[in-house]
Amino acid sequence: MTGRAMGIMCLMAFAGAAVGQDSVSRNANGGSGLPGDALSPWATGVGQRATFVVDLRSFKTSGGTTFGIAPIVKSARVSPTRFNMVNGPTAMSGALQTGVNIPAGPYTVWTAAGGGLSTAENDTALNTTVNPSGLGTIFGVAGLDFDEQPIAQNLIFTNVVHASRVAFDPAVPDRLYLNRVIAAVNGAQGQPDRSQFGLGAVDAAGNVFFRADAFAATGPATSLIQGDNYFRVVQSARSSGSINVIDNAGGTNAAATNWLLQRSTGLHATPNALGDRLFGANFTGQLVVESSANAVTTLATHRPGTTDHRGSAATNVLPIWAGTNGSGAIVTRSTAGGGRADTLSVFSVDNALNVTNARSLTLPANIADTCDGFNWPVSGGDFRQYDSQQVFRGGASAAAVGRDLAGRGLVAATLYNGGQAASNSPLNAIAVARFDPTNNNAPQWTVAAWVATTGSDGKDLVGDNGADGAPNTNDAGENDGVVNGLDAPIGRLASLSEAGTGLVGPSISAPAFDAAGNIFFIASVALKKRPGVVVVDEYQVALVRGVLNSASTCYTLEVVVATGDTFAGRNSGRNYRVNYLGLADGDSIASSSLWSTSVVNQPWNNIPNGQLPQNAPQHLGGMAVSARVIYDMDQNGQYQDPTAVSGNQASSDEAYNVALLIANVTLPAGCDSIDFNNNGVFPEDQDVIDFFNVLAGGECAACSDIDFNNNGVFPEDQDVIDFFNVLAGGECP
Numbered sequence: 001m002t003g004r005a006m007g008i009m010c011l012m013a014f015a016g017a018a019v020g021q022d023s024v025s026r027n028a029n030g031g032s033g034l035p036g037d038a039l040s041p042w043a044t045g046v047g048q049r050a051t052f053v054v055d056l057r058s059f060k061t062s063g064g065t066t067f068g069i070a071p072i073v074k075s076a077r078v079s080p081t082r083f084n085m086v087n088g089p090t091a092m093s094g095a096l097q098t099g100v101n102i103p104a105g106p107y108t109v110w111t112a113a114g115g116g117l118s119t120a121e122n123d124t125a126l127n128t129t130v131n132p133s134g135l136g137t138i139f140g141v142a143g144l145d146f147d148e149q150p151i152a153q154n155l156i157f158t159n160v161v162h163a164s165r166v167a168f169d170p171a172v173p174d175r176l177y178l179n180r181v182i183a184a185v186n187g188a189q190g191q192p193d194r195s196q197f198g199l200g201a202v203d204a205a206g207n208v209f210f211r212a213d214a215f216a217a218t219g220p221a222t223s224l225i226q227g228d229n230y231f232r233v234v235q236s237a238r239s240s241g242s243i244n245v246i247d248n249a250g251g252t253n254a255a256a257t258n259w260l261l262q263r264s265t266g267l268h269a270t271p272n273a274l275g276d277r278l279f280g281a282n283f284t285g286q287l288v289v290e291s292s293a294n295a296v297t298t299l300a301t302h303r304p305g306t307t308d309h310r311g312s313a314a315t316n317v318l319p320i321w322a323g324t325n326g327s328g329a330i331v332t333r334s335t336a337g338g339g340r341a342d343t344l345s346v347f348s349v350d351n352a353l354n355v356t357n358a359r360s361l362t363l364p365a366n367i368a369d370t371c372d373g374f375n376w377p378v379s380g381g382d383f384r385q386y387d388s389q390q391v392f393r394g395g396a397s398a399a400a401v402g403r404d405l406a407g408r409g410l411v412a413a414t415l416y417n418g419g420q421a422a423s424n425s426p427l428n429a430i431a432v433a434r435f436d437p438t439n440n441n442a443p444q445w446t447v448a449a450w451v452a453t454t455g456s457d458g459k460d461l462v463g464d465n466g467a468d469g470a471p472n473t474n475d476a477g478e479n480d481g482v483v484n485g486l487d488a489p490i491g492r493l494a495s496l497s498e499a500g501t502g503l504v505g506p507s508i509s510a511p512a513f514d515a516a517g518n519i520f521f522i523a524s525v526a527l528k529k530r531p532g533v534v535v536v537d538e539y540q541v542a543l544v545r546g547v548l549n550s551a552s553t554c555y556t557l558e559v560v561v562a563t564g565d566t567f568a569g570r571n572s573g574r575n576y577r578v579n580y581l582g583l584a585d586g587d588s589i590a591s592s593s594l595w596s597t598s599v600v601n602q603p604w605n606n607i608p609n610g611q612l613p614q615n616a617p618q619h620l621g622g623m624a625v626s627a628r629v630i631y632d633m634d635q636n637g638q639y640q641d642p643t644a645v646s647g648n649q650a651s652s653d654e655a656y657n658v659a660l661l662i663a664n665v666t667l668p669a670g671c672d673s674i675d676f677n678n679n680g681v682f683p684e685d686q687d688v689i690d691f692f693n694v695l696a697g698g699e700c701a702a703c704s705d706i707d708f709n710n711n712g713v714f715p716e717d718q719d720v721i722d723f724f725n726v727l728a729g730g731e732c733p
Contacts (some may be wrong), residue, residue, distance in 0.1 A: 021178070022071050023116035024125045024631045025158040032642040033633055033654035037121040038077035038084035038209050041145075041160040041182050042189040042243055047111070049181045049240040053109035053130065055570035056174040058665055061545060062463030062490055063483055063558030065617050068174050068665035069567055071576070071629055071658035076146045076160050083642055083656050085145035085160065090626045090659045093140035093204040094601040095275055095317045102136040102167045105129065107177050113573035113633070132177055134711070137605050138167045140235070141429055141624050142202035143659050144210070144394065152188060154218045154284035159186040159197040163235045165206035170605045170712025175663040183208045183369040184235035184244045184251065192218040192310050193248035195225040199394040200312070201273035201281075201597050206235030207250070211270045211392065212246050214503055223247040228268040230261035230280055230288070230296070250543030258294050269386075270394040272597060274326050277353065281313050281330065284353055289353040301355045303345035305362075306332040309692045310341050311386025314397040314596040318515065321357045321437045324348035329401035329411045331383045334362045340382040340419075343400055344433060346412045346592070361411060361433045361443050369447040369459065370553035376429045376447045377543075380419030383431075385510050387423045388588030395510075395595030402513030402601070404550050405610055409435045412511045412519065417453045423588040426495040426505030427453045430521060430546075436552055448519050448546045448555040451507045458493030458507075460539040461525060461544070461557050465490045469528040470535045490559070491527035491537070499524055501537035503584045510589070512599035515609055516619035519546040519555060522583050522594045527562065540564055541581045543594070543625060543662075560662065566639075572631060577639040579655065580628035592626040599623040603710050604664040608705030611678075617664040627660040633701050668710030671722055671732035678702045683727055691723055707733070 025037035039047045046124060056068030065613030069376045075084035106129035116122030145160040164180040185194040188196040198211035209232050215226040225248045237256035238244065244253035251257025260278050261268065271280035278296060280288035285308045286298040303309055313330040316725060320327045333339060347358040363382075368375045385398040399413045410432060417427035428449035435443035451458045465471050466478030469488035477486025496507040510523040523544050526537035542562035546555030581594030603609040609619055630639040631654045640651035675682035677690040677700060694706050695715055707714035709722040709732065726732055 021052055021074060021117070022569045023110065023122065024113050024572050024574055024633055025116070025118070025121040026114040027320060027633065027652055028121065032650055033652050034083065034402050034642060035080065035121065036077065036083040036656065037116045038074050038652050038656065039118060041076035041078065041185055047182065049179070049238060051105060051107045051179050052117060052366040053107050053571070054176045054178060056176065056663060056665055057567050057570055058174070058558045059567065061558045061560045062461065063547065063615065064481070065466060066666055067560070067617055067620070067662050069561065069660065069662050070570070071166055071656070072166070072176065072178060073141065073162060073180055073659040074178050075657040078147045078149060078158055078638055082147070085147040085628055085655060086657050087146060088144040088393045089199045089595055090141070090143040090624045091199060091202050091395060092600050092622055092624050093202050093598040094273070094315060096600060096602050096606050096621055097138040097204045098606045099135050099406070100138060102132045102134060102143060102169065102177060103165065103179055103641040105131040105177070107132070110261070110571055111573060115571070131156065132169065134169065136167045136169045137164060138204055138624055139600060140164065140202035140204050140206040141166055141659055141661070142199065142208040144197055144199035151192060154192060155218065156187065156218060157196065158193065159384070161197055161199060161208055161210055163202055163206045163208040165231065165235055167466045173667065179206070181235055181238040182243065183235065184210070184231070184246050184679065185239060186246055188243065188245055192220065192322070194223045194245065198270035198392050200271035200396045203273055203276040205276065207276060208233050208235065209271050209273045211268065214373050215392070217446060221469065223282040227263035228261065229259065229263065230271050230278055231266065232278065235257065240726065259297040260290060260294060260296055263287065267389045270396050272313050272315050272396040274315040274349065274353065275317055277329065278461040279313055279315050279353070281309060281311070285309050287313060291352050294469065295410050299355055300406050302328065302347040302358050303332045303360055304346060305360045306343055308333050309345065311391050311398045312396040312498070314399040314401045316401045318403055320403050321348040321349060324356055324649050325351050327401050329399045331386055331395065331399050331413055332360060334455055335359065340380070342382045343386065344383070344413055346401055346409060346411045350575055357437070359435065359440065361435065363431065364445055367431055367445050367447055369450060370552050370554065374447070374450065375396040377417060377453055378415065379417055380422055381415055382416045383413040384416045384421070384423060385414050385506070385589045389582070390589060390591060393591045395591060396597050397595060398510050400511045400513050400596035402517055404517035404548060406550060408518050409437050410513060412448065412513070414506065414508055414510055416506070424504045424584065425496045425507065426507045428506050429506040430508060430511050430519065432519070445580045446553045446555070447522060447524065448511070449493060449508055449544070449557060451493050456495070456498055459557055460489035461491045461493070461559055463487065463490035463558065465528070468530070468535050470530040473530050479717060491525055494524050498526065506584055506589055509583060510595050511591040512594060512596045512623070514599060514619045515603040516614060517548045518614070518619060520544070520594065520599055520623060522581050522625070524583065525559065525562065539618045541583050543581060544606050552613065569631070576629040578627055578630045579630050579641070580679055582626045594625055598625055607712065608709060616668050616670070620663065620664055624659045624661050626657070628655060630655045630659050667712065671709050671726055672704045676704055676727050678704065
């Protein structure tokens, strides 16, 4: 399914994310929640560029790990009958910029219901401004919005790409400073569409990479973009005084628009990026990479022993092979596979993005979960989620590539059971291969997540709900602060077809790795609840984290966020409920689901993370997923969307499609041990020698990181001062 058909299905499913923030309107008309406070993508000024604050709310996963969460960007609004647009993918930058100046403000901030950016629908008297200074960390977030509009005799499918540069002070990790722009639109207001987009990636500066063609676009014919095209919009160069329409002349804001692939007659998948450079793929088995500024070349050495690749490439700025500039992976077809997409090709690149190492890892005949020994039947199945609309609309990619804390390579993708499985098959598993980059020995394969191919079963989900696995029943072990033998599973992964939503599958999204090899994905789940006297299964969609046991290559699954979860918005002054997480559309994986570009490759603040526990929140540099949230405007606890089919049209609640950010908010506690080299002998001269060796950039695998005082700033003189203070018997400041 491509183009307009995909858009219609997205609208039906209310797929989630992105041009406002954690805010609600002042509800000036006193009726239903409409129109809300989302901004127009065609309005100049704040409509094109806005700077504002979003504060994260702390919460715990079912396994007890603390993260922060907030809706950081709303979709734009183009229809009078909906709060805002729906979207395809949401992407995060693979890398972070650390130790850089926080971009100058002022940034608008509000902490009460009604505050916000819209001069028409918010009470701007509730707003104040802040001007942060000093050094911080910056990452990028981008998204693609869709909506349909009747214009003249045509139904126009409007596309909007937004991009944000997000900064934070590592000493205050729960406050984010956003600079959001409308990067591109596919037509002027009230005019036919001239192109159609597929979102690929964003870099740490907020520069966004996307695909454009003219599939089902309505004209005018002289302006319709020709062929397949790759664009990069430079976030800092976007004018707030004009829109940026993409058509056959390029971008109307030409100074901000790099036209990297122009009018190609060959088909190309939605692009990725490696750092700040384009990393695409075409339909003839070649990578299409930005080998030098604004110039692309093709490569085909990334997939030895295969006949072709499928979809877009995954990338990771963390190198797996020593001396390289990053890593990549893509779904491929082995020469002996009979046309099945049965292989994951993984490779490294140099500074010019030339492939320098490459391996193709083909599925074994049998693959088991190393946690519980469950043998998931491949039965002639293969890797999918590159088909239907995904290859043209995004996201990127169906594969994921990363590494564990020991430096071993990891590559993963989602399997579909059985030969010639439909693209909406609900019988799925995430296969992970771990390999040693220093030799070509066979990889270790495991199933990180799975739904049973017969009966109603799936991998267990852990939590602190006690002996019955259901929350709020006050049984033994519940909420005792530790997940152990007293706690039954809180639920399981479930086939989407069990849920009775009318959607068939898939049941599991594409995977993404954090900086320690933990895995994230969205899945259909059956969670234990006790609404009466009996514990029952309640079917939901959840964001799941698999925590890696490095010794056994076993992934233990916990729920991060599930539909139905509620949070208190720190800026909006209202509670909101997560009503939708993207998983499936009518015939395939939803573009609004999770992709490998949804998660930052590096750890939080790019701190050294080798000594942290495997489940530490700092392994996650940040992630953004598409979601729909409902704000409880009248505070009656009902969360009624007045625009929902068969909903309460008189409800004053407000429902928005958003980019939902999840990130670390926990600062490392106190100073490190004075046993810097962790040899068990302290104090000793060798600790001092090793400290200064690491400070100078030397290697010491057993040593602690150089951020001795754990303030998130390193290297710095204060680390040296605090090290010698503690060495002398003093207290950590």
